[in-house]
Structure formats: structure tokens, C-alpha cells
Amino acid sequence: MVRLPRVCLCCKSLFDSAWAGERVCLRCKGTTAWRNGGSVAASNFGQSASRSGRKGSS
Numbered sequence: 001m002v003r004l005p006r007v008c009l010c011c012k013s014l015f016d017s018a019w020a021g022e023r024v025c026l027r028c029k030g031t032t033a034w035r036n037g038g039s040v041a042a043s044n045f046g047q048s049a050s051r052s053g054r055k056g057s058s
């Protein structure tokens, strides 16, 4: 695999991207929890859990 230096869309600094589609450095992925992915899944999980709980009580 060839790692090319890219400019992070988040912090605008150069980083070594693991693949062509990677646009955000690992540090920003960690700090932002990568909103488009993990964070959304996590919030959906929490909502579904609270929703099922509410449904059960009513």
C-alpha cells in the first residue's frame, strides 16, 4: 500500500492517509469520534434503547 501525505479536512494539517478516500487524520478521527459513522450509530443505539423502554412503560 502506498501512503500519500494528505491535508486533513478537519485540522488542515498533513497526515499519512492509509487509503485514497481517507480525508481526516487519525487524531481528528479520535477527537471527533468520526460523526458520520460511529457517533451516529452510538446515538441511534441509545435512542432505540430509550424508545423501547418508553414503549414498554406505556
Ligand SMILES: [Zn+2]
Pocket (backbone or CB within 6 Å): 008, 009, 010, 011, 012, 013, 024, 025, 026, 027, 028, 029
Ligand atoms: Zn486532522
